[in-house]
Structure formats: structure tokens, C-alpha cells
Amino acid sequence: xxxxxxxxxxxFRDEMREYFTTRFPEHIRAKVLARQELSKDDIVESQQALNxxxxxxxxxxxxxxxxxxxxxxxxLWHEEMQLAGVPIPLAFNASMxxxxxxAFGSEEMKERFLPKTANLDIWWSQGFSEPDAGSDLASLxxxxxxxxxxxxxxxxxTWTTLxxxxxxxxxxxRTDPDVKKQAGISMLLIxxxxxxxxxxxxxxxxxxxxxxxxxxxxxRVPAENLVGEENKGWNYxxxxxxxxxxxxxxxxxxKRWLADAKEAAGDRLSSDPVLASRVADLENELMALExxxxxxxxxxxxxxxxxxxxxxxxxGTELQQAVTELYVDLAGPWALASGAGDGSSAPDxxxxxxxxxxxxxxxxxxxxxxxxxxxxxxxxILGL
Amino acid sequence: MDFTYDSETVALRDAVRGLLGKAYPSSEDRRGATNTxxxxxxKVWGRxxxxxxxxxxFSEDDGGAGAGPVEVSxxxxxxxxxxxxxxxxxxVVLAGGLVAAAGTAEQRADVLGRLSAGENxxxxxxxxxxxxxxxxxxxxxxxxxxxxxxxLHGARADQLVVSAVTDRGVELFLxxxxxxxxxxxxxxxxxxxxxxxxxxxxxxxxxxxEQGDRSAAIDEVxxxxxxxxxxxxxxxxxxxxxxTVEYLKTRKQFGVxxxxxxxxxxxxxxxxxxxxxxxxxxxxxxLVLADAPERAAEAASRAKAIVxxxxxxxxxxxxxxxxxxxxxxxxxxxxxxxxxxxxDHWLGDGAxxxxxxxxxxxxxxxxxxxA
Ligand SMILES: Cc1cc2nc3c(=O)[nH]c(=O)nc-3n(C[C@H](O)[C@H](O)[C@H](O)COP(=O)(O)OP(=O)(O)OC[C@H]3O[C@@H](n4cnc5c(N)ncnc54)[C@H](O)[C@@H]3O)c2cc1C
Numbered sequence: 133x134x135x136x137x138x139x140x141x142x143x144f145r146d147e148m149r150e151y152f153t154t155r156f157p158e159h160i161r162a163k164v165l166a167r168q169e170l171s172k173d174d175i176v177e178s179q180q181a182l183n184x185x186x187x188x189x190x191x192x193x194x195x196x197x198x199x200x201x202x203x204x205x206x207x208l209w210h211e212e213m214q215l216a217g218v219p220i221p222l223a224f225n226a227s228m229x230x231x232x233x234x235a236f237g238s239e240e241m242k243e244r245f246l247p248k249t250a251n252l253d254i255w256w257s258q259g260f261s262e263p264d265a266g267s268d269l270a271s272l273x274x275x276x277x278x279x280x281x282x283x284x285x286x287x288x289x290t291w292t293t294l295x296x297x298x299x300x301x302x303x304x305x306r307t308d309p310d311v312k313k314q315a316g317i318s319m320l321l322i323x324x325x326x327x328x329x330x331x332x333x334x335x336x337x338x339x340x341x342x343x344x345x346x347x348x349x350x351x352r353v354p355a356e357n358l359v360g361e362e363n364k365g366w367n368y369x370x371x372x373x374x375x376x377x378x379x380x381x382x383x384x385x386x387k388r389w390l391a392d393a394k395e396a397a398g399d400r401l402s403s404d405p406v407l408a409s410r411v412a413d414l415e416n417e418l419m420a421l422e423x424x425x426x427x428x429x430x431x432x433x434x435x436x437x438x439x440x441x442x443x444x445x446x447x448g449t450e451l452q453q454a455v456t457e458l459y460v461d462l463a464g465p466w467a468l469a470s471g472a473g474d475g476s477s478a479p480d481x482x483x484x485x486x487x488x489x490x491x492x493x494x495x496x497x498x499x500x501x502x503x504x505x506x507x508x509x510x511x512x513i514l515g516l
Numbered sequence: 517m518d519f520t521y522d523s524e525t526v527a528l529r530d531a532v533r534g535l536l537g538k539a540y541p542s543s544e545d546r547r548g549a550t551n552t553x554x555x556x557x558x559k560v561w562g563r564x565x566x567x568x569x570x571x572x573x574f575s576e577d578d579g580g581a582g583a584g585p586v587e588v589s590x591x592x593x594x595x596x597x598x599x600x601x602x603x604x605x606x607x608v609v610l611a612g613g614l615v616a617a618a619g620t621a622e623q624r625a626d627v628l629g630r631l632s633a634g635e636n637x638x639x640x641x642x643x644x645x646x647x648x649x650x651x652x653x654x655x656x657x658x659x660x661x662x663x664x665x666x667x668l669h670g671a672r673a674d675q676l677v678v679s680a681v682t683d684r685g686v687e688l689f690l691x692x693x694x695x696x697x698x699x700x701x702x703x704x705x706x707x708x709x710x711x712x713x714x715x716x717x718x719x720x721x722x723x724x725x726e727q728g729d730r731s732a733a734i735d736e737v738x739x740x741x742x743x744x745x746x747x748x749x750x751x752x753x754x755x756x757x758x759x760t761v762e763y764l765k766t767r768k769q770f771g772v773x774x775x776x777x778x779x780x781x782x783x784x785x786x787x788x789x790x791x792x793x794x795x796x797x798x799x800x801x802x803l804v805l806a807d808a809p810e811r812a813a814e815a816a817s818r819a820k821a822i823v824x825x826x827x828x829x830x831x832x833x834x835x836x837x838x839x840x841x842x843x844x845x846x847x848x849x850x851x852x853x854x855x856x857x858x859x860d861h862w863l864g865d866g867a868x869x870x871x872x873x874x875x876x877x878x879x880x881x882x883x884x885x886x887a
Contacts (some may be wrong), residue, residue, distance in 0.1 A: 266839050268769040291840050336843050337850030338706070343840075396600045406867055406874075457828070460861065464868075465643055466709050469665045471652045471703035476713055477645040477665055486706045490854060494843050501839065503779060 139210075148187075152216035164217035167389075169340070172255075172297045176389050178219045179252040191249045191375075193234050196246045203429040214384025224256040224293075225249045227375050229302045232319070232368050236360035245321070257298030257324070259289040259346055260369065267504055269304070270313045270366065272349060276305035278318055278355065283307075283320060284291075285328075285351040291498070295331050298324050303451055304365050311363075318479045319365040321357040329350070336494075338487040350364035374441075375502065379446025383422045389455045390414055393476045396462050414454055421447050438439050439513050442505040449495040449502060456492045459485040517886060519799050527586055532594040535563055540598040543848030545696070549601055550708035556601040563708065564591075565634025570608055573740075574616055579629030585740065585805040589747040589798075597752025599848075599855050601709060603639065603669045605748060607631065610741045613638040613675045617733035618688050618725040627690065639673040641691075641714050642734070649680040649716060651687065656723050659697075660689060660716040668862075670712030671702025678714075678721065685729025689721035696720060707858040708851065723753035735813055742863050743805055746798040746823045749859045753794070753827055756834040756852035757787050759790035762851075763838055780837060787830050794826040800885055808887055814876075817869040824866025827856035 137145065152161075160178050163170060170178075182188040183197070191206055192198035201209070213220050221227075230249045232382050233241055248254040265272040274287025285305060292301070301322050308316030322329065328351040334343045359368055394401060394411060401408050421444065428438040463482035470486050472478055496502040510516040521529070536850035539560045540546045549557045564570055568593045574580025579585075584882040588609060595604050608631070615627045615638070630636035641664040649662030660680055670676070676691045691698065702712040724730070761784055764775040774780055805812040831853035835842035842849050860866065 133658035229548075253611070261840070264768070266769060268771075271769075271771070337835075337845055337854055339845070343843075384686065404871070406871060410867075453832075460857065461865055461867060464668060464865065465860055468668070468705045468858060469703070470706040470707075472666070472711075473701065473703065475701055476703075477647075479661065486854075486857060490706065490850070493832065493853070494840075496836055497839055497843065502836070503777075506779070 141204060141208065144205055145212060148209055149216065151185060151187070152212055152218045156218050157214070160219065161217040162217060164389075165392075166480065170219060172294075175219060175222060176252050176255075181220050182218075182221060183251045185461040188252075189226050189230055191227065191252070192230055192246070195248045196230075196234050196242065204426075207425065207429040209467060211384040212412075214382060215388055217388070222252060222255070224258050224302075225252060225254070228258060228320075228372050229256050230261055231375055232302075232359060232372050235371065236368055237355075240356070241321075241359070255294075255297050255299045256302040257292050257295045257346070259292055259301040259322070261301035262288060263290050266364050267501055269369070270317065272304055272306060272317065273302065274305050275309070276307050276353070278307070279352075281355050282356060283353045283358070285320065285322065285348045287348050289346040289348075290334075290343075292331070292344045292346050293342055293498075295324075295346055296333065296341070300324060302344065302359075304369055307362050307365075314366040316363055317365040317369070318362050319359040319368045320353055321359060322348075322351065322353050326353065335485065336491065339492040340491065341488070349468045373445075381421060381425060381444035382452060383418065383425055383448065386448070386452050386455055387418055387422070389452075389459075390418065392481070393455060393458050393462060396459070396479070400462075414451065414458065417447075417454075418451055421451060439508075442500075442508045442513075445500065446502050446505040452495055453489075453492050456485070456489040460489045507515065519796070519803075521590070522627040525586060525590055529590045529594065531567055532564075532569060533589050534597045534599050535567060536560070536594055539563075540600055540684065543599070543851055544846075546599055546851075547708070547845075550658075555669065555704070555708070555710035556603065560600065561602050561637070561677045562634045564602060564604070564620045566634065568632075569604070570612075570634055571628070572633025573608065574612060574624070574628045574632060577630045578616065579623075581632075585743065585802045588740075588744055591804045592744040592747040593751035596748035596753075596855075597755050599708075599752060599851055603637070605741055606640060606668050607638050609744045610642075610737060611638040613737035613740055614640060614688055614730075614733065615690075615724060617737055618730050620725050623690070623722075623724060635674075637669070637672055637674045639667065639669050639676055640668040641670060641676045641678045643667070643799075645713065649678060651682050651689065651721070658689065658721055658723060659718045660691065661695040661718055663713060663715045665713040666711035666819070667714050668705075669710050670714050671700045671710060673700075676714070677724065678716070679730075679734065684727060686731050686734060687727070688724040688730050688734070690724060691716070691719060691721045705858060707854040709739065709858065711878045736809065738863060739812040739816040740805055742820050743798070743801045743812070745859050746801065746816075747793075749823045749827050749856055750791075750795055752800055752852050752855055752859075753791050753830045756830050756849055756856075757784075757791055757829040759849050759852075760784060760834045760837050761786070767839075774837075783833060783837065787833055790826045790829050794822050796874070797822045814873070817864075817872045820864060821866050823867040823872060824860050824869070827860055832858040 160174050179188050189197045190199035190201050194200050202306045233245055262272050276283040276285045301324055303320050304317050305320050306316050307318040328349040330347045332345045428440050463485040466478040466482035467486045469476050469478035469483050543771050568581045571580035572583045572587045576582045612631050631638045643666035645663045646661045649657045651659050651660055653659055673693045678689045678691050679686050697717040699715040700712045705711050767774045798819045801815040804815035834849050838849055
């Protein structure tokens with residue numbers, strides 16, 4: 133047991149902090165700190181800046197740009213980015229498909245995709261969910277039928293986040309309809325400009341456009357775009373989703389939001405004991421989460437997500453949502469001024485408060501809903 | 517002691533439900549109205565007037581129907597059920613209520629008569645925004661300077677009821693929507709509604725009633741509005757819950773409907789428990805308003821404190837239990853959460869009203885809801 137970071141880890145953290153707060157493109161951080169939406173160009177510029185410093189994909193094998201850091205160092209890197217308002221590298225690229233290709237792709241596939249994936253020269257979308265296959269992902273119906281050197285893909289994906297920017301989409305498709313549902317699934321990489329593929333936007337309740345439906349009508353995909361082996365897609369998907377869960381408790385971002393919320397609350401923290409106790413409670417719960425995250429990373433067996441990562445996803449999203457709710461309450465009637473222009477007296481943070489609160493209801497739904505996390509905890513951990 | 521509605525009230529409810537059900541059979545129809553200016557359907561406003569809904573609480577001498585809080589609550593609840601964007605509570609209960617409480621007989625007959633007839637969209641502008649509104653000049657006619665924001669549906673108002681601080685306290689004034697020196701910057705609110713920033717610069721106004729502080733009248737009217745909004749929230753919660761229950765029965769995952777999972781059905785049961793407790797409290801508050809108006813402010817705080825908690829519970833869980841579809845603008849349940857969030861933060865949220873209740877918690881031993 134020890135409380136402090138080792139000298140080496142402390143030095144590591146300081147280096148990260150120094151880069152993120154002094155050398156990373158300032159205009160992007162400013163947007164993040166003001167809780168504004170980033171454009172595609174911002175996200176690309178940000179990841180390319182990180183990649184140039186070797187900071188975009190440290191979790192990958194060294195050969196492909198990874199850094200051979202300890203889990204703790206990866207955690208510190210991730211936290212420092214969030215605290216500084218540096219956008220974390222696009223998850224679809226850096227923590228989902230990249231590691232899968234690195235682990236299961238052919239040599240050719242790695243060379244073709246990994247450098248561009250790290251540098252966000254290719255923007256990946258995640259094409260897993262379907263209208264009737266959400267929590268029950270294995271019941272997906274999009275089919276891929278082998279025809280010579282190609283697969284012919286038909287079906288529909290949904291909830292494709294930022295699919296409007298996507299160059300390529302990694303998909304789960306059914307290649308064998310006659311076996312147990314998990315056994316007949318393959319992972320295919322599909323160029324989103326292929327004829328027969330269309331993207332349709334879905335408007336969310338905050339008025340924004342971040343998810344899409346993707347339709348496949350006789351989309352012909354070269355067989356070389358199959359990841360690993362046919363019908364082994366479910367294994368790769370489990371590997372990928374395990375990675376997705378690790379980074380999904382955005383403790384650093386939530387900590388920064390909460391600190392900013394205190395600033396927005398100002399004098400009210402001394403005159404309103406109920407508000408103060410609510411904030412204190414949130415700080416304490418966030419600390420418990422951060423400590424749990426630290427405990428998990430300090431003990432993670434290399435490469436394998438700790439079983440308690442479900443705790444991080446569950447609690448991480450609950451606290452993230454609680455802080456967005458706090459902002460709306462701080463805004464009070466100003467929350468209604470969501471559409472006001474510059475002449476408004478409502479402060480900027482108050483104007484974005486409710487759309488963000490509504491938008492973050494998604495956090496407990498995607499990436500394995502909180503019910504699914506409870507299922508994992510009760511089943512896998514508690515053995516119920 | 518009776519919490520059931522009599523047949524006349526039920527008839528009113530059915531009439532309003534019929535009208536609004538036809539106007540907004542789906543959330544897409546509502547979106548059609550909220551996507552075009554002024555953000556609600558003027559025809560529906562006219563029909564509400566024909567039905568007598570816009571004059572419900574006003575005396576017959578003032579052109580109203582002489583009904584009471586129970587009838588008003590019925591309409592508010594129906595508005596909430598379909599998320600009708602028409603500014604019923606703002607216009608009738610708040611702005612109309614202020615005129616009824618403070619206006620001269622002449623002002624009441626004129627302003628409320630036209631409001632009841634659907635000819636005058638009357639809206640309240642009470643919240644100061646950095647530049648408190650001040651009044652200058654004497655007698656009935658004065659000019660106002662300052663800003664109010666957000667003013668719900670302020671850009672559409674034919675006439676505004678504006679509060680201003682004078683050396684007598686807080687007074688109320690009528691301002692025409694097209695008055696000189698009045699700037700209105702309208703915008704959309706996250707729940708599909710409309711609000712505006714209203715700037716007054718030497719704007720001519722007419723004092724409501726005699727000179728004198730109107731704080732007490734404003735407090736009474738605010739209590740009535742809080743109770744009406746609580747009913748609006750109840751209507752919305754009831755539909756959000758029933759849609760969620762329906763969804764649990766029909767959505768299949770893992771080859772079975774979601775209601776096969778006890779974890780989910782228990783949560784639906786908890787939502788029902790929350791909602792029934794909120795309903796009892798809100799109905800009680802309405803009866804207090806009708807029978808013992810001097811206790812209405814406290815009753816309104818109690819109702820709002822419970823409705824705040826319940827509407828978050830139901831709004832958040834309704835989306836969660838729907839999964840991704842609950843997040844979309846094309847599906848209605850998310851709009852219920854948006855609206856509930858707006859209602860919660862208007863006229864004081866749960867925390868604010870708990871603070872009000874906390875301040876008097878030592879004044880009583882046991883709480884006695886019945887007189
Ligand atoms: C904003 C957003 C972005 C997304 N981005 C992507 C993306 O980029 N790519 C992609 O492939 N997918 C994406 N998703 C999809 C996401 O992963 C699914 O929404 C999620 O898996 C839930 O599926 P569903 O929406 O169909 O809900 P359902 O599975 O229908 O679930 C409805 C409710 O029932 C609960 N439930 C379901 N089964 C059980 C059970 N057995 N026991 C207890 N409770 C259960 C759920 O937790 C939920 O509360 C995104 C979703 C959202 C909302």
C-alpha cells in the first residue's frame with residue numbers, strides 16, 4: 133500500500149500536464165473548456181497534434197505507435213487530457229478498431245490501416261447496433277454473403293455516432309445464419325463511399341445531430357476487408373467492447389465540470405447550505421470513483437479489463453449525469469434561455485446547461501447500458 | 517374529503533382532451549406547431565377560447581366563466597398530456613391572474629374579456645435580467661425602463677404584464693406588444709417552446725389598478741401558477757409512464773419482451789409509486805387553493821418540491837428504459853423529459869421550494885394536511 137505516485141509516475145504526470153496545458157493547440161482547448169461542440173476539423177487537428185507527439189495511441193502495440201506504458205500511466209495520460217480540456221483521441225479509432233486490427237488483423241491490413249487510423253486520416257464509425265439488436269447485439273441481422281472475392285452486404289445499422297464524418301465503418305455482419313447466433317458473426321471493414329451505402333441523420337432530443345442510420349443495399353466489400361477469420365467476429369467484438377468500457381468513466385472531465393460548476397455557483401455556495409452539501413457530496417462520490425479507477429488500473433492484468441470496470445462505467449455515467457443536472461439547477465430559469473443569442477443576460481454556461489443535460493442521458497444507454505453493467509456485476513462478479 | 521372529479525369537471529376534461537387530442541394526435545404534429553412561428557397553433561388557441569378554457573378562472577363580470585382552481589388544473593393537465601405548446605398557464609393563470617388580482621374593474625373587463633375570447637395573447641414579464649425595470653411618471657400612465665428575460669412567448673404577446681420596482685414596492689403595469697421603446701428578441705427554448713428578452717426603454721405603460729405594492733397579489737398568483745404547472749407536469753408524467761410501460765411490453769431483446777426482466781418491471785413500479793404520491797399532493801394543493809387560499813403558497817411549495825423530484829425520476833427513467841430510441845427527437849418520450857425539465861425550472865425548482873419549507877419546519881409539530 134502506498135498513497136503517493138512513484139517519482140517516475142509523478143514526473144510522467146507533470147510531463148503530460150506540461151504538454152497538454154502549454155503546447156497543445158490552445159484554440160481547441162478553449163472550445164472544450166467552454167463546453168462548446170467541436171467541429172470535425174477540430175477533432176482531426178487535435179488527434180494529429182497528439183499523434184505527432186506520440187500521444188494519440190499509447191495503448192497500441194509499440195510497433196504501431198504504442199508506448200508500452202503501465203496501466204497507471206495510461207490512466208494519468210487520459211486524466212490529464214480531460215483536466216486540461218484536450219479532446220481524447222477519437223474512441224472509434226484509438227480504443228476500438230485500432231487495437232482490434234493490431235491484435236487480429238493480417239499484416240497487410242495493419243499496414244494499410246493502422247498508421248492512418250492513429251493519425252485520424254481515416255475517420256472510423258462503429259456499425260454494430262441495429263434497430264432490433266441493441267442490448268442484444270448478437271441478434272443482429274445485417275448479412276454478408278460471399279460472392280467470389282467479395283462479400284455482398286445487406287441490412288441496416290443504427291445509432292452510428294458521427295457517421296456523417298465517417299470514411300470507413302467497422303461492422304458486425306451475419307455470415308452464417310444456420311448456427312447459434314454468436315457463432316455466425318464476422319467483422320467487416322467497409323469504405324463508406326462504396327455504392328449502395330447511405331447515411332441518414334437522426335435528430336436527438338437536444339436538437340443536435342450526432343447519430344445516424346446506415347443502410348446497406350448490395351454493398352460489395354472486398355474479402356480482404358474481413359478482420360481475422362470468418363464467423364469469429366463475436367470474439368473481436370467482445371475484445372473491442374471490453375476496451376470501450378475502460379475509458380468510459382470520464383472522471384477527469386466530470387471533475388473539471390464540477391469545478392467549473394462551483395465557479396458558476398459563486399456566492400451561492402456560502403449562502404445555500406443545501407447546494408453546498410450537494411456539491412460536496414458529488415465531489416466525494418467522484419473521489420471514490422477516481423480512487424476506484426486508480427485501484428483498477430494499478431491491478432489490471434496487462435491488456436485485460438478488470439472485472440470492476442463495470443463499476444466505473446455504471447458510476448461514471450451516473451456522476452457525469454448528476455453534474456449535468458447540477459448545471460441546469462444552477463441555471464434555474466436561465467436554463468430556458470437555451471436558444472438566446474449574444475444580447476441575452478444569461479451566461480453561456482447556463483445556455484448550454486439543459487441541452488447538455490438532455491444529451492448526456494445517452495451515457496447510461498450506450499457502450500453497454502447501465503442495466504447491462506448491473507447484469508455483468510451480478511452475473512460475472514457476484515455469480516448470481 | 518373527496519379527491520374525485522364531479523361529472524361537470526369530467527365533461528370539461530373530456531372536451532379539452534378531445535380538442536387537444538385532435539390538434540396533437542402525435543408528437544410529430546406538435547413538432548409541426550413548434551417548428552413554425554409563433555411556436556404554437558393560433559387555431560388551437562382560438563378553439564380553447566371557444567370552449568371557455570381561456571376564461572375559466574375569471575368572474576363572469578370580467579368576461580370569464582367563474583370557475584375555480586379545479587377546472588384550471590384539468591385544462592393544465594390535458595395541456596401537459598400532449599405537450600400542447602399553447603401558453604395556457606402563462607397567459608390565463610399567471611398574466612390573467614395578475615390582472616384579476618390587481619386590475620381595476622374596467623381593466624379586468626377589457627383585458628380579461630379579450631383574453632377569454634382568444635383575442636388577446638397576454639403574457640407575464642416578471643423576471644428581471646440584470647437591469648431591473650424601473651417606472652417613472654405619475655398617475656396611470658408611466659414609462660418603464662429595464663429588461664426582462666426569459667419571458668415565455670414574449671415575442672408573440674399582444675400585451676404584457678410587467679412588474680417594476682417603485683418607491684411603493686413592486687407594482688404591475690400593462691404594456692402593449694407594439695409599444696414604443698419595446699424591443700423583443702425571441703428565441704427557441706430547449707423544450708420546443710419560445711421565450712424572449714424584453715427590453716424597455718422609456719416604454720409607455722399603464723399601471724394595473726391603484727398605486728401601491730402588489731407583492732401579496734403576485735405571491736398569490738405565483739402560488740396558483742405553481743399548482744397549475746404541477747398539474748401540467750402530472751399530465752406529462754402520466755403519459756411518459758404509460759408510454760414506457762407500453763414499450764416494455766412490446767420491445768423485444770434476447771428474444772423476449774423487455775417486461776420479462778424483473779429489474780425493469782420493478783423500476784416501472786417505482787415510477788408508478790412516485791407518480792401516485794405526486795398526484796395526491798398536487799390534487800391536494802389545488803383543493804387548498806380553492807378552499808383556503810391563505811395556505812396556498814405553502815401548498816404550492818410542497819407540490820412543486822415533490823413534482824420536481826418525481827418529474828426527474830420519471831423523465832430520466834422513461835428515456836433510460838426506452839434505450840436509444842428515447843434519445844431521439846422523432847420519438848416522443850424525450851420531449852416529455854424536456855418539457856418536465858422546463859416546468860421544473862420555472863417558478864422555482866425543487867431545491868428552492870424545499871428551502872422555503874425548511875425555513876418553517878420548526879413552526880409545526882406534525883403536518884396536518886386536512887383543515
Ligand atoms: C447517443 C448514442 C450513440 C450511440 N453510438 C453508437 C455507435 O456509434 N455505434 C453503435 O453500434 N451503437 C451505438 N449506440 C447504440 C447503443 O449501443 C445502444 O443504444 C445500446 O446498446 C442499447 O440498445 P437499445 O437502444 O436498442 O436499447 P434496448 O436494448 O432496447 O434496451 C431498452 C432498455 O432495456 C434495458 N435492457 C435491455 N435488455 C435488458 C436485460 N436483459 N436486462 C435488463 N435490462 C435490459 C436496457 O438497458 C434499456 O434500458 C449509440 C446509442 C446512443 C443512444
